[in-house]
Amino acid sequence: MQMKSVLLSFGLAFGASSLALAQSPDDDSRKTDVLPKVRVEATEDDVSEPYAGGQVARGAELGLLGSRDIFETPFNVTSFTAQAMADQQVTRVADIIKRDPSVQVVHSPSSFDQGFLIRGLRTTVASSSFDGGPGVLPSYAGNSSVGIERVEVIKGANTLLSGVSLSGLSIGGALNLVPKRATDTPVTSLTTQYDSHSQYGISGDLGRRFGSADQFGMRVNAFAQEGETAIDDANEDRHTVPGAPDSPPARARLFLDLGEDSYETRGLPTAAGIDGDFPLPKNPRLGSNFAQPFTFSDQRLRYVVARGEYDINEHLTLRASANRAHSEARALLSFGVITDADGTLDEYFQNYVAVDDTYAFTAGLTARFTTGPIEHELVFSAVQAKGRNAQYGIYDGAEGSVAPVHSNLYDPARPPPPTDLFFMDYDDADGPLNQGFRNENPTIALADTLAMLEDRLQLTLGVRQQRISWGYFDASLGGAYVEAYDDKAYTPAAAVLFKPYDRVSIYGNYIESLESGPSAPDEAINRGEIFSPSRNWQTEAGVKVDWGQFGATADVFQIVRPSGLLDPVTHVFSVNGKQRNRGMEVNVFGELAGIVRLNGGVQYLEPKLIDTQDGTFDGNEAPGVARLSIALSAEADVPAVSGLTVTGDVSRRGSTYVDDANTRKAPGFTLVDVGLRYAFHLWDRPAVLRGGVNNVFNEDGGTLDNFFLMTPRTYQLSASMDF
Numbered sequence: 001m002q003m004k005s006v007l008l009s010f011g012l013a014f015g016a017s018s019l020a021l022a023q024s025p026d027d028d029s030r031k032t033d034v035l036p037k038v039r040v041e042a043t044e045d046d047v048s049e050p051y052a053g054g055q056v057a058r059g060a061e062l063g064l065l066g067s068r069d070i071f072e073t074p075f076n077v078t079s080f081t082a083q084a085m086a087d088q089q090v091t092r093v094a095d096i097i098k099r100d101p102s103v104q105v106v107h108s109p110s111s112f113d114q115g116f117l118i119r120g121l122r123t124t125v126a127s128s129s130f131d132g133g134p135g136v137l138p139s140y141a142g143n144s145s146v147g148i149e150r151v152e153v154i155k156g157a158n159t160l161l162s163g164v165s166l167s168g169l170s171i172g173g174a175l176n177l178v179p180k181r182a183t184d185t186p187v188t189s190l191t192t193q194y195d196s197h198s199q200y201g202i203s204g205d206l207g208r209r210f211g212s213a214d215q216f217g218m219r220v221n222a223f224a225q226e227g228e229t230a231i232d233d234a235n236e237d238r239h240t241v242p243g244a245p246d247s248p249p250a251r252a253r254l255f256l257d258l259g260e261d262s263y264e265t266r267g268l269p270t271a272a273g274i275d276g277d278f279p280l281p282k283n284p285r286l287g288s289n290f291a292q293p294f295t296f297s298d299q300r301l302r303y304v305v306a307r308g309e310y311d312i313n314e315h316l317t318l319r320a321s322a323n324r325a326h327s328e329a330r331a332l333l334s335f336g337v338i339t340d341a342d343g344t345l346d347e348y349f350q351n352y353v354a355v356d357d358t359y360a361f362t363a364g365l366t367a368r369f370t371t372g373p374i375e376h377e378l379v380f381s382a383v384q385a386k387g388r389n390a391q392y393g394i395y396d397g398a399e400g401s402v403a404p405v406h407s408n409l410y411d412p413a414r415p416p417p418p419t420d421l422f423f424m425d426y427d428d429a430d431g432p433l434n435q436g437f438r439n440e441n442p443t444i445a446l447a448d449t450l451a452m453l454e455d456r457l458q459l460t461l462g463v464r465q466q467r468i469s470w471g472y473f474d475a476s477l478g479g480a481y482v483e484a485y486d487d488k489a490y491t492p493a494a495a496v497l498f499k500p501y502d503r504v505s506i507y508g509n510y511i512e513s514l515e516s517g518p519s520a521p522d523e524a525i526n527r528g529e530i531f532s533p534s535r536n537w538q539t540e541a542g543v544k545v546d547w548g549q550f551g552a553t554a555d556v557f558q559i560v561r562p563s564g565l566l567d568p569v570t571h572v573f574s575v576n577g578k579q580r581n582r583g584m585e586v587n588v589f590g591e592l593a594g595i596v597r598l599n600g601g602v603q604y605l606e607p608k609l610i611d612t613q614d615g616t617f618d619g620n621e622a623p624g625v626a627r628l629s630i631a632l633s634a635e636a637d638v639p640a641v642s643g644l645t646v647t648g649d650v651s652r653r654g655s656t657y658v659d660d661a662n663t664r665k666a667p668g669f670t671l672v673d674v675g676l677r678y679a680f681h682l683w684d685r686p687a688v689l690r691g692g693v694n695n696v697f698n699e700d701g702g703t704l705d706n707f708f709l710m711t712p713r714t715y716q717l718s719a720s721m722d723f
Contacts, residue, residue: 047149047178048079052549052590053597055084055633060152061132061176063161064381064445064462066366071546074460074495074507076102076155076555076585082180084599085145087647087677088633089193089690089716091201091223091238093125093143093151097175101603101631102155102585104653106624119155119559120581120607120625121172127165128175131257133323134385134441135166135358136303137177144261146203147221147242150178155585156557157513157538160462160493163443164514166358166387171513171536171561172581179244179257182207182217188723193225196715199236201225219244230714232289234267257305267293272336272345272409275523280664281343283700284409286712290336290345292405294417297331315368323360329353332402336409343409349402352393354436360385375451379462382444390436390473438481439516440469447493460495466514468533484530489514491535503548508541518564520573531575536561542585550590550598558582563622565612565660577612579622581605595639600632609660620662628654628668635677643680647692649673669710672696687721 048059048067057079059069070077080096090096094116097103104117115124125143130136137143145151154161155173162174187207194200203223210216223240242259269291274280284290307321332351339346364381407413447462467488474482495509517531542555563579566572587601607622621627630652638644654668675692698713 047181050081050083051551053599054081055087055597055599056589057081057150057152060150060154061129061178062154063129063132063158063163063176064364064379064447064464065161065449065460066379070553071505071544071551072455072458072497074458074497074509075158075161076540076542076553076587078102078153078155078587080151080153082149084633085148085151086191086720087635087690088649089675089692089718091144091146091193091203091225093128093145093148093175093177096145096151097153098651099600099631099633099649100153101587101601101629101651102173103153104626104629117625118153118173119557119583119603120605120622121559121561121579123165123170123172123174124167125175127167127170128177129162129165130177130303130323131179131255131305131307131321132176133305133307133321133360133362134163134383135360135387136305136323136325137301143263144223144238144240145177146223146240147180147205147219147244147259148177149180150176152176152178156509156540157511157536157559159466159491159513160445160447160464160511163383163385163445163464164441164466164468164516166385166439166441167516171515172559179242180205180207180219180221181244181246181255182209182219184209184214187219189720190723191718191720193716193718195227195230197228197230199225199227199229215247215250217246229268230287230712231268232287233293234269234289234291235265236268237264238262251311253309255305255307257303259303261301263297263299265297267291267295268297270333270335272338274658275337275339277663279341280658280666281338281341281409283710284343286698286700286710288409288412290347290407290409290412291334292347292414292417295332295334295349297329297333299327299329299331301325301327317366319362319364319366321360321362323358325356325358327356329355334405336407338409345407345409347405347407347413349404350393351401352391354389354391356387356389358385358387373452375455377449377451379447379449380445383442385441385443386439388436388438393435435473435475437470437472439471440467442467456499458497460493462494463490463492465490468514468516470516470530472530485517485532487533489533489535503546505544505546506542507544508539510537510539512537513561515561518575520564521566523571524566524573525571526573529573531564534562534575547590550588550592552586552588554584554586556582556584563609565609565617567613567616568661574613577617578610580608580610581622581625582608595637597635598632599634600630603629605629612660617660617662620660621657623657623659623662626654626656626668628652641678643678645677645679647675647677669699671699675716682721685722687719690716690718690720692716 048057051058059067060077060079062068078100085096094105098105102119106115106117125137128137157171158174187205189205191203205221207219220243226237229236239262244257247254269289303325305323310318330353335348336345361384367378369376402418405413443466445464450459469486471481471483473479491512491514493511497505497507499505513536514533517533520526520529538559540555540557544553559581561579562575563577564575565577583605585603589599591597605627607625609617609620612618633649635645635647650672652670656666658664658666673694674696678689680687694714700710
């Protein structure tokens with residue numbers, strides 16, 4: 001899809017909607033928010049109201065337990081609103097979740113891939129739920145937040161709540177993306193955006209309810225962004241079109257989400273690995289690029305999610321859903337390997353096509369009843385999730401591949417593009433599989449929430465039986481499928497919440513989790529060896545306080561998981577130790593004096609290695625995990641100028657070790673973003689102008705994972721208008 005075709009589509013869509021508006025009375029009650037909150041009255045699927053200040057929501061979807069008020073749940077969760085994403089000019093999931101101190105993004109924004117840590121443990125966007133269902137989202141960095149009403153971050157082990165994701169990585173936490181739906185008030189908005197270095201974007205949001213009593217709804221979003229990036233010789237194009245029809249808010253409710261998301265890059269580098277025992281090289285000039293301009297990645301996702309609810313009576317509700325997602329990737333990628341402290345780098349290439357298919361089916365029943373003074377909410381759920389990844393590729397040394405390039409971080413080589421390169425296409429994905437995997441995660445779960453003492457005391461007990469079946473396609477066997485493991489486990493959970501006062505909640509939980517086993521890294525002599533799933537557990541205690549306009553949470557937690565370690569002498573990778581993350585989190589959110597809004601907090605972690613083989617690394621810190629993380633977003637209205645708001649974001653990530661032996665340490669970094677927002681009326685229609693500067697001090701940062709390039713200082717401008 002080219003930009004001009006997107007502009008034409010927007011013109012037709014918004015021209016038609018403007019005619020419709022011209023034929024209807026003006027609604028003076030429309031909010032000045034460009035992306036208004038979603039709430040469909042009288043449905044059990046209501047999106048929770050924003051908390052004071054509008055940056056986070058008062059509630060979140062907790063998987064098996066359903067939608068809960070954050071002050072009424074014994075778990076820690078942050079739910080970012082669409083308004084927060086609009087005001088901070090973010091269009092990617094990663095750009096909003098990094099504003100939670102418990103989340104650390106561990107890949108550069110310039111990378112085509114995207115991973116992050118929650119409570120110091122790795123997960124990906126592909127581990128996330130979409131409207132409560134698994135297996136929809138890809139892991140690439142272009143993963144769009146357009147068309148999303150809430151981005152919910154559930155912190156800590158969560159197998160009971162969400163099950164094991166198809167990626168198998170969610171022990172430290174998980175995400176749930178809640179799509180926008182039609183509101184009682186018609187929505188027609190248009191936003192244009194410019195990022196420095198010639199990135200142009202445009203997005204539209206159209207929502208209507210119709211029928212004799214407005215019982216049917218439709219919400220459609222569209223987004224396109226194209227142009228050069230802040231990284232030298234690199235381009236990035238993104239296009240997203242999600243749609244969400246829904247049925248009457250009655251006894252039976254139906255919801256449908258479908259969409260297409262594409263992400264194309266040219267010359268964007270991935271992270272570079274460190275090969276050897278030498279001091280870490282200094283970061284290169286911000287914006288520099290070791291990748292060759294002829295590298296590329298074209299990725300596309302199509303998905304459909306159907307979900308239904310039926311109230312048998314006031315005590316029983318049936319639920320069912322079905323998800324289907326298909327994604328394709330065609331790429332010529334480069335991977336850098338740094339071999340000395342002077343930045344000497346060898347750039348290797350991979351030319352491949354990958355196809356992913358995922359399916360998920362869910363059925364559940366909620367029963368509400370009373371036994372004496374105790375009220376029960378009993379929930380049963382059964383899920384069948386399947387995934388298949390197939391890759392067909394040409395690697396270094398094979399005929400038609402690109403020869404490695406000897407280069408340097410500080411003076412990248414630029415050889416002429418190869419003239420005889422064979423670019424794979426989807427038509428080539430019909431031969432023997434080069435690599436890939438297939439997995440299946442069936443599960444059943446049962447949980448009961450017992451409420452007593454007029455809901456001041458709540459006890460949640462539950463258990464999930466989870467099975468993980470995983471295997472791979474072996475190129476040496478002509479692409480034959482080889483089963484690596486087929487294991488199952490029961491993972492229990494218990495949680496309690498007590499409200500000694502109306503505005504104070506004290507809670508605690510014990511919850512176990514299950515995750516897919518690791519595989520030996522490239523630098524191990526047993527490279528590629530796959531290990532069985534591991535059981536993990538978490539204990540947590542905390543307090544939540546709600547002052548009405550301002551809220552705060554504080555907690556302490558411990559997560560213990562088996563961990564894989566690379567022997568520094570034998571270079572054999574094995575699961576022979578544990579990682580114990582002990583931490584403390586403090587979060588604040590809300591509005592002060594009616595003009596100042598805050599959201600953020602601090603996380604302090606002790607990520608220790610314990611019970612390692614022969615005690616070699618006992619007491620060392622887990623590599624890639626920062627002890628201190630701070631993230632704070634603030635904005636203040638300027639009383640002297642109606643509609644003018646000053647915004648700012650500060651985030652700090654502490655230093656991290658890059659090896660199990662703790663012999664090398666990467667420095668921490670602090671990022672500062674500032675901005676202005678001006679809300680006004682144009683032709684009696686709400687409009688907003690936004691401007692911002694990201695990475696104001698051009699901080700060159702460090703590394704949380706492999707060596708990666710930080711994004712330099714960039715400027716953003718956007719204009720939004722409701723029609």
